Amino acid sequence: MSSKNLLVELFVEELPPKALNKLGEAFSSALLDSLKAQGLAAAGSTVTAYASPRRLAAHINDIAAKAADKQVAQKLMPASVGLDASGNATPALLKKLSALGTDASAVPQLKHENDGKTDVLFLDQTVAGATLTEGLQKALDDAIAKLPIPKVMTYQLQDGWSSVNFVRPAHGLVALHGSDIIHISALGLTAGNQTQGHRFEAKVSPIVLRDADSYAEQLQEDGAVIAGFAARRAEISRQLGLAAGKQNLKPIEDPALLDEVTALVERPNVLLGQFEDEFLAVPQECLILTMKANQKYFPLLDADGKLTNKFLIVSNISPVDASAVIGGNERVVRPRLADAKFFFEQDRKKTLESRIAGLDKVVYHNRLGSQGERVTRVSTIARLIAEAIGNQALAQQASQAARLSKADLVTDMVGEFPELQGIMGRYYAQHEGLDNDIAYAIEDHYKPRFAGDELPRNQVGAVIALADKLETLVGLFSIGEKPTGEKDPFALRRHAIGILRLLTESGIAIPLDQLLQLAFSAFQHTFDQQAVLLALNEFIFDRLAGNLRDNGYSAQEVDAVLALKPQLLAEIPKRLEAVRAFASLPEAESLAAANKRVGNILKKAESSVSANIDNTLLQEEAEQALAQVLANVKPAADAAFEAGDYAKSLQTLAALRTPVDAFFDNVMVNADDPALKANRLGLLATLHQAMNQVADLSRLAA
Structure with missing residues (x-):
């Protein structure tokens, strides 16, 4: 049965750039999966995805003309x-x-x-096995139906009556098995062996494809198109580095911008443009953002990371004389930079303090009031956190910085570029001559904004960042706005992870429950504080458990430590390391199993058990031995625990293995004599208490 390579291409109008790569991968993988399911693709068949602004294509090797019966x-x-x-x-x-x-x-x-x-x-x-015509028709229909299309278009076909739905109007379909055309159809098109190259620079139009394997080569040679997304991206990156190197500069690193530009051009040609030096008086974040967001340019930085007046353009055409293209782009960017300069100059005419009143007109949440009310709450929480730390000077700075932290939301610059919130607040604070600790805290209070983001640069910023995130979580949980499933419209999971990082990495040693209680006091509306406290503890510890597992701790280790809900989160990594060290001891497995058994016995006790031992009631040799060893081990373990040496505290417990094993082998806990039974339960409660200060060791039992 003949087996050849297959090519399928949909030729369309310009596809949405931010979705292009995902569309290309989805299209190709869906085709391969369907052909494999039908027995037309071999087990080792692989697919190469092609995606350019005007095409989605897939090349799949080792495709049979007919599936086996x-x-x-x-x-x-x-x-x-x-x-x-x-x-x-x-x-x-x-x-x-x-x-x-x-x-x-x-x-x-x-x-x-x-x-x-x-x-x-x-x-x-x-x-009977499916023929390739039957199977490919099904595979193509399935692939089109499953495309993650961000927004569907409805357009008419050439007959003037029929209409179809697709991401963009389609104008051509290619289906080649080797050099043979597979007669399938889709979107009102019938498959052939012809496609189009670059809209302006193709040498041949249409391009008649020789066979499935010549697709990429013919498109590049005759059509002036680099069909592969990854190949085109690599070529743009190469040209950017080369052009910047000639100026002894470096292009800004932005993978998302590189992806978007790759999806906008079929034949990349990087050109150098520049603007007037006077615009460099504007904060470079503003200029960089307007060039990237509005024009898709790559700003050039010097060796110190400072913005220069040069930028790189990724053009889709390669004229002999590129001066007209460069001049046109320079004319287009100039008004954008002039707007940024105007906004910056106008904003500096008013102080941040004078803008606070304007926040009362900005709605934060219809049940939580305005941004002005929110700022008051954040300022209160920040002051209380600093006072809990015991630093009155910090409390004054944190309160002031928190009051000013959202003032830039009502500036012209942030109104035009919301991504600059905080950053512009810092610039305007510095312009007013405010202390740098306060200025940087205004910028940093949004941090960490995402996984791997840096933390605030100073303690004032860390306190405000913590206050801001606590206010968000408490406020929204208090009105029932909790994340459900995958839905998290207020990014509360991200806020929780930010709190975790601030508490574990910034040196703020305040128990979580205490922090939440401080945040509660800043709110005026009535809510069930105990219920919110429990819900937030569970929510935050769930995020913490996931983070710790992602960082290489085992599920057992994490479960053992977090079962105790330790409120000083900064201590948790030390506890985990101590548990890991304990688990490597030869006594660990036996002690973990014994601890689990003790816990089960205490749970089944008819009444509450106090951790008290009456030595006069210790009759059996095994219980006397356990009580004696416990009397020596517990004080040492407690002392190490209080000193924060969790590893030593757990390692001290190793001496309990032999007497604990002997106790369970030789002593009946549920004795007939109530006094004996109560005393033995008290002995076990004391043992349980000693063993479970750092972590719930029963969670380590197999």
């Missing part, structure tokens, strides 16, 4: 329904056999199998 056991019906008392076929069975292309002659060949409930009839049949 398959033997299948066709389930018919219960034997009691298909056969009468004499074993002859009933009308119902004959009708079923007829529908399958056979007749009563197949009855003797029917198999009887019990499905667990009744005897069922099966017919062994040979099912």
